[in-house]
Amino acid sequence: MKRAYLIAAAALASALAVTAHADTLAKVAADGKVVFAYRESSVPFSYLAGPGKPIGFAVDITSAVLAEIKKQTGKTDLEVGWQAVTSANRIPLLVNGTIDLECGSTTNNSARGKDVAFAINHFYTGTRLLVKKSAGIKDWADLKGKKVAITTGTTNMQVARRYSEEKGLGLDIIATKDHADAALLVETGRADAFAMDDILLYGLKANAKDAAALDVVGEALQVEPYGCMLRKDDPKFKALVDGVITGMMKSGEFTKLYDKWFLKPIPPRNQAIGLPMSKELQDNIRQPSDKPAT
Structure with a gap:
């Protein structure tokens, strides 16, 4: 004792x-x-x-x-x-x-x-979307009722949830461990988009196996500093x-x-x-x- x-x-x-x-x-x-x-x-x-x-x-x-x-x-x-x-x-x-x-x-x-x-x-950044070009997604409105991957523990999760509620998008949010996991869901078609800081999306796109197949789109929600x-x-x-x-x-x-x-x-x-x-x-x-x- x-x-x-x-x-x-x-x-x-x-x-x-x-x-x-x-x-x-x-x-x-x-x-x-x-x-x-x-x-x-x-x-x-x-x-x-x-x-x-x-x-x-x-x-x-x-x-x-x-x-x-x-x-x-x-x-x-x-x-x-x-x-x-x-x-x-x-x-x-x-x-x-x-x-x-x-x-x-x-x-x-x-x-x-x-x-x-x-x-x-x-640094300063805003929440945007990583998508497959072939998906035809250009902005948040195109994601109504669709699956969106977001990394657990990020401010992007809060921003996207709030925006979804305000606009009635009904986003089906998939929480992932890290950014690479979320990007992989998009690349393999298991998510329609990955919502994250735009600069991280550009970085993931640049290092993807098929960078030409991906695009960073959408209005930037809430510009924030790092x-x-x-x-x-x-x-x-x-x-x-x-x-x-x-x-x-x-x-x-x-x-x-x-x-x-x-x-x-x-x-x-x-x-x-x-x-x-x-x-x-x-x-x-x-x-x-x-x-x-x-």
């Missing part, structure tokens, strides 16, 4: 320490290790180029953050861990201390801001991450990184997404902001 009590007390103390979010930099320095999150199929932000090899726009931002962490902690030999996350588990794994930073394709909104903090916004997630109430670490991203924006490195991942051919199929920088992102480079979507 005493041993069980001690174990429970230790677990509670550990949870409280993480919840307090006193100082991620101090935690990293003490552990000699930092753990970053990555996504397996959020092209071109964070995805796998091979087993255990995450690459992408957000992964490059993470690497820049790592360099600054080493500089500020004086730990040049930090052990770096990479943890795969999904839309459903990314916030819990950050809050409980399993990961220290998540840079991917996560929408910065006020609801999530109750549990986590966000760095400077690094931001790197970190634990709440940790001003030192937020200042570090914000400083890195703002510095990249001011130096021109951010624009070079954007060109690399959005305008030039990218792995694994060496296809270019071909998406010019949006006005919202251009404005955010001139005046960096971490303002959330409502």
Whole structure:
């Protein structure tokens, strides 16, 4: 009984320490290790180029953050861990201390801001549709009563459900584990569309086996910003991450990184997404902001 009590007390103390979010930099320095999150199929932000090899726009931002962490902690030999996350588990794994930073394709909104903090916004996107060209679907109205795949744990699920109710579309929503699973449902004809952030749809299309057979269509529902997630109430670490991203924006490195991942051919199929920088992102480079979507 005493041993069980001690174990429970230790677990509670550990949870409280993480919840307090006193100082991620101090935690990293003490552990000699930092753990970053990555996504397996959020092209071109964070995805796998091979087993255990995450690459992408957000992964490059993470690497820049790592360099600054080493500089500020004086730990040049930090052990770096990479943890795969999904839309459903990314916030819990950050809050409980399993990961220290998540840079991917996560929408910065006020609801999530109750549990986590966000760095400077690094992208803006809206919910659109990935479809087969042969399906003849051009907009949301063409999906009335049809099957629409959406990744579990995303804001797109809420946006699409609300839109379906408002317009009386009666969408038959299929929840999937990740973006690749949803895209596969469309490619194999088991779903009529995949509703997701348009940039992720462009990325999946560019890397599909038959990219010419797919199209990104429909009105963009609710333009939202992406931001790197970190634990709440940790001003030192937020200042570090914000400083890195703002510095990249001011130096021109951010624009070079954007060109690399959005305008030039990218792995694994060496296809270019071909998406010019949006006005919202251009404005955010001139005046960096971490303002959330409502």
